[in-house]
Amino acid sequence: MATATTKLHLSQIAPHVVQSEIRSMSVECDRLGGVNLAQGICDTEVPSPVVARAIEAIHDGYNIYTRLDGVAPLRQAIARKLARDNGMQVDPEAEVLVTSGATGGLYAAALALLDPGDEVILFEPFYGYHLNTLLSLRIKPVAVPLAMHTWELDLDRLRASITPKTRAILVNTPSNPCGKVFSRKELEAIAELAIEHDLFVFTDEIYEYFVFDGTEHISPATLPGMRERTITISGLSKTFSITGWRIGYLAADKRWTGAIGYFHDLTYVCAPSPFQYGAAAGLMELPRTFYESLSSEYQLKRDQLCAALTDVGLTPAVPAGAYYVLADVSRLPGETAREKARNLLRETKVAAVAGTAFFTEGRGENLLRFCFAKREHDLERACELIRSLK
Secondary structure, eight states: OOOTTOSOOOOSSGGGSOOOHHHHHHHHHHHHTOEEOSSOOOOSOOOHHHHHHHHHHHHTTOOSOOOTTOOHHHHHHHHHHIIIIIOOOOOTTTSEEEESHHHHHHHHHHHHHOOTTOEEEEEESOOHHHHHHHHHTTOEEEEEEOOTTTOOOOHHHHHHHOOTTEEEEEEESSOTTTOOOOOHHHHHHHHHHHHHTTOEEEEEOTTTTOBOTTOOOOOGGGSTTOTTTEEEEEESTTTTTOTTTOOEEEEOOHHHHHHHHHHHHHHHSOSOHHHHHHHHHHHHHSOHHHHHHHHHHHHHHHHHHHHHHHHTTOEEEOOSBTTEEEEEOTTSSOSSHHHHHHHHHHHHSEEOEEGGGGSSTTSOTTEEEEEOOSOHHHHHHHHHHHTTOO
């Protein structure tokens, strides 16, 4: 029988890193047969060249481990894509790593470049995986709040958050959960502080093609003085609707990629081999119009969902990018955001996520996050159910 002094216990960090509220709501939504706007599953159609090449790769026998940095066709396609769309020049043989999703890229990079006790600044509202990745590695996340609803950056607050223990700033643009797209002016200010204090900048740019109203996505690595200190992380999960394939990537100076690649190999070995070939085919064969259509298609979906929320008094903060909406749900019953989310699900069968999942304690209690990366008929149904609110 276990006693208080037993060595059979959880790690010190385990009680602080629990199942995400996103996944909890997804489970409850499945139980009720509802429409899941909680999780960013992105269950839209996969482009045909991506599917065809993955299947062909399986039949061709590409079912074993790859090089730890990924297959050559995908690394080369990523390098061409970064040059074409991001203005980044990288060596596919030394500065590109294929990773097990963008989350795997961040995890490996943090293992390789940061130490327990280091501090990393991230902006609030934040993506829970970013926060919990840092916590799991005994790295201290320091949240810098953005202005509520407008999501403007308070540069003075950011500057005041930097301490001698700060090693990096984590920038998610376009952002999950609020859809903020950091402006050039904001990124230049962040870059100036990173250079002044000799900090790494980790980016998560996985929603880079989901930008609306003519908003420009800028990769921080392209700013003056930022190439060697920026770890650019992205992936194809959202762009090609292949979230279950786990195909991410990162680009970094060759000083860092060796160690990052080692830790990724140690943790994940490699991203699935045939899926890498499928992703490479997508990058090589899909025309520029494909990416442009993503922006226009998802802007329409954004407007459709925001209109439904507005009609029932759940005021949305209209996002400039990504495919999530944070809405003010003060009018819903419940003392907490978790209660409001569950009451909404019970009444409408639409699942959303409590805003508190994206804030430090005390913020986000009147917010819910809704995902609009859904098939057309599912999003239409969700909007009809939302409008049924009394």
